[in-house]
Amino acid sequence: METVVVTPEGTLLGGACLQVHTPLPILGRTLVLQPGCTLRSFLRMFVHYPILQELSEFLPDWVAEASQSPEQGCSCPEVAQLVLGKTNELLGFPPPPRVEQFLWLRGIAPEHTAQWQAQGGEERMATALANVEVRFIPATLLLDIPLVLGALKHTVLGNVNHELMCTSRFTLFEVVDGLAWEFSFRGGTQQCSLGV
Amino acid sequence: MFGKILFATTASPGSNNAAKSAFDLAERNEARLYLFHVFGAPTRGFGHLVRDLKSGEEDLVDTDYREWVQEELHTIYADQIKGLSKGTLATQLAVGVPHTEILRFARQEDVDIIVMGAHNSEEDNTSSRSRAVIGNTMRKVARAAKCPVLIVNRPCTTCWRMFSNIIFCTDFSKAADAAFQFAYKTAKEVGAKLYLFHACDISNALLGVYAGQVEIERKLAKAREMMQERYISRMEGFDNYQVEIWEGTPYVEILKFARDKKADLIVMAHHTHDVHEDEAEIGSTVEQVVLRSACPVASVNRMDKVSELA
The missing domain is CATH 3.40.50.620 (HUPs)
Structure with a gap:
């Protein structure tokens, strides 16, 4: 299996750990995150390989905003760990039957990290515990939170009670595209403080 | 500004953000608020059997079931209902295809605005990318409604x-x-x-x-x-x-x-x-x-x- 490695500094390493200069031919390779990778690693990657920003209309804007943030300490107390996972849904109703596959980015709350670490940082456990919505949190509060690739959550016939967690692989394209999709939602505050 | 507001809800978490806006609008305008819920889609055309949205099981729409659903709706929105002036809330239940019933009722009562969420559930919002559409009911109501349709997909930050x-x-x-x-x-x-x-x-x-x-x-x-x-x-x-x-x-x-x-x-x-x-x-x-x-x-x-x- 051909892989491409992302380093915490945002460099892409191809075969024999050689630095990649043109990322487009390797978009379909399986992505491996080096320990210590965060969203800032991807920010650096987008700056280093600007052609990747062209994969989504929302990326240049996100890169511009994230680039304005402090160089360290961009995290928030609600999220201890970010997980980029994948969901595969088999839907039978309403007809016709179909399969949907999509990526999502969510966070693991600090109180659940001990449980996750007790399992050796296992990717299926990370996927199961990732239930903190991060779309409302500005990029400047997420950049330095550790990021891992999760597992594939397979939902059978739309029944969330019958979920199967499977190990999976993510291509570089999937990850860039999935992150861009999540970044397109940023903005807005979490909840109206006035209430009703 | 608005005399009659129709809040179409599935009473699922997907409607919570829309509920906040709908009740706020009704309270500020001292408008009549129709809390409108269409029972789960009939399993075979228009029958008396519906699929309960909560349990997923088939139920018979009789007086008991209607009363139970109405009570559920009032429990879910209990806090918001407290803020409304007395006599301004009307709960309406219907059986049928949701968008048809919503449009029919809006026309019948000549409402000034329809308030809805974009999806049935929060999960729909996550997966909507591959589906590439917002909720079917939402689309159909927005297309055919004669009045403005307020779509609230995420928490509204101000009133x-x-x-x-x-x-x-x-x-x-x-x-x-x-x-x-x-x-x-x-x-x-x-x-x-x-x-x-x-x-x-x-x-x-x-x-x-x-x-x-x-x-x-x-x-x-x-x-x-x-x-x-x-x-x-x-x-x-x-x-x-x-x-x-x-x-x-x-x-x-x-x-x-x-x-x-x-x-x-x-x-x-x-x-x-x-x-x-x-x-x-x-x-x-x-x-x-x-x-x-x-x-x-x-x-x-x-x-x-x-x-x-x-």
Whole structure:
């Protein structure tokens, strides 16, 4: 299996750990995150390989905003760990039957990290515990939170009670595209403080 | 501004954000609020058997079941109901295809605005990318409703009366004129700043040729003229507005602009000028904006009710 490695500094390493200069031919390779990778690693990657920003209309804007943030300490107390996972849904109703596959980015709350670490940082456990919505949190509060690739959550016939967690692989394209999709939602505050 | 408000709800978490806006609107306007719920889709056409949204099991719609659902609705929205004036809430239950029943009831009661969430559940919002659509009921209601439809997809950060930035997005279509009237009247009513926004679509090539700078400049100048002619000239004495014309992919630019101006409400016509209103599915621009917008989006496609609003 051909892989491409992302380093915490945002460099892409191809075969024999050689630095990649043109990322487009390797978009379909399986992505491996080096320990210590965060969203800032991807920010650096987008700056280093600007052609990747062209994969989504929302990326240049996100890169511009994230680039304005402090160089360290961009995290928030609600999220201890970010997980980029994948969901595969088999839907039978309403007809016709179909399969949907999509990526999502969510966070693991600090109180659940001990449980996750007790399992050796296992990717299926990370996927199961990732239930903190991060779309409302500005990029400047997420950049330095550790990021891992999760597992594939397979939902059978739309029944969330019958979920199967499977190990999976993510291509570089999937990850860039999935992150861009999540970044397109940023903005807005979490909840109206006035209430009703 | 609104005398009758229809809040169509599945009573699932997907409707919670819309509920907040609907109850707030009703409270501020001292309007009559219809809490409207359509029982789960009949399993075979129009029967008495429905699929309960909570348990997923088939149930018979009899008096007991109706009473139970009504009680459930009142329990779910108990806190919000407390804020309403006495006698202003009416709970309505219906059996049938949700969008048909919502439209039928809206027409029957001549409501001024319909408030809805975009999806049944939060999970739908996550997976909507691959589905590439907002909820089917939402689309069909937005297309055919004679009154404005307020789509609340994410938590609304301010209450209606405290809105300070309203963005009206136009493609200069006939439907956009109705949307303008709604945005203008709302801005005047709540004392908000009205942004008149147009995004020149330069993402598509005509016969394989992309527009050059001169052509783009010409389009921008034309858009300014049309803003003046179609909208600014109709604002009598209202000067709290700003015109912005950007270039790019319309929904991307609208979202960027809304974020930049910390918009409280986006008002748009629900489909483009190329399609007749009776044939239009919800325009892709509206769909993309609804999906991602941090603030509520009002989709307006006909002048009928808008012209009557105070």
